[in-house]
């Protein structure tokens with residue numbers, strides 16, 4: 001067992017949270033993660049109230065959390081004013097906000113006695129998350145699957161760890177981006193994190209909502225096969241702030257448009273229809289497979305419980321081995 005401040009805080013066995021992945025992280029995945037001793041989160045993403053309601057039912061009362069894409073949350077609330085309150089009434093184990101300013105929503109979440117997790121991509125974001133009272137800050141590196149920014153996990157995690165130690169020692173820290181096996185979990189703890197957020201590795205699980213063609217493409221891919229791009233956001237007609245791109249598998253659609261975003265914008269209506277149809281059909285040359293560099297560490301699609309066991313057993317082994325490397329006490 002690995003015990004950290006994160007396991008104490010959430011009263012869980014393993015210092016692992018599942019990423020609230022748009023479309024892929026439904027209630028079945030989140031519940032399986034929680035039932036395996038970690039903490040599962042439903043991917044509330046752009047705030048589809050009906051989908052979310054089905055997914056909470058699918059979680060069958062397992063204590064799970066829920067995530068939203070922050071820059072879109074006000075828009076989602078304009079469309080469904082009761083969205084956030086109705087989720088908070090379900091007493092989720094945590095609310096996870098990422099990609100944007102959490103301030104307009106933080107107090108509502110904190111007032112509902114719901115732990116607030118803010119995923120950040122920069123030092124400035126980390127300071128803002130601490131200021132709004134986040135209980136857990138997730139430092140996300142660019143290796144991550146899905147949306148993110150440019151900092152590497154290896155440096156953003158210890159940099160944020162130092163800021164937390166100096167300015168808000170009670171705040172917990174998780175690392176995200178590229179963590180798919182025991183080595184990654186052990187490394188994140190060594191960098192000063194209290195735990196990890198795992199996306200891609202759990203995306204390739206029996207319980208995730210992922211088209212089989214996309215899983216097959218990811219199993220074949222190496223870490224070199226991914227790219228960060230805005231192509232699929234333009235193709236989905238989503239107004240993502242420019243600073244965020246998404247990591248996906250390269251494909252023919254990326255080859256055609258990544259260097260010609262203006263051309264894609266000019267042809268948006270036609271290309272969006274093609275892309276959306278391809279997504280429904282799992283046609284991986286046109287629609288993009290959202291997965292991180294960790295795709296190169298993934299070669300099977302096991303049940304969640306097995307993935308969590310491998311992560312923890314592997315980390316225990318690596319931490320033990322690392323301790324064995326120390327032969328003196330320094331000076």
Ligand SMILES: Cc1cc2nc3c(=O)[nH]c(=O)nc-3n(C[C@H](O)[C@H](O)[C@H](O)COP(=O)(O)O)c2cc1C
Nearest residue numbers: 019021022098144145146176177178199200290292
């Ligand atoms: C398929 C997929 C969808 C994602 N969707 C979201 C999302 O809707 N909201 C969010 O906060 N993060 C999302 N992420 C990013 C995760 O929160 C997390 O930072 C990332 O998965 C960690 O890196 P890893 O994929 O290498 O484990 C997504 C990641 C993936 C792989």
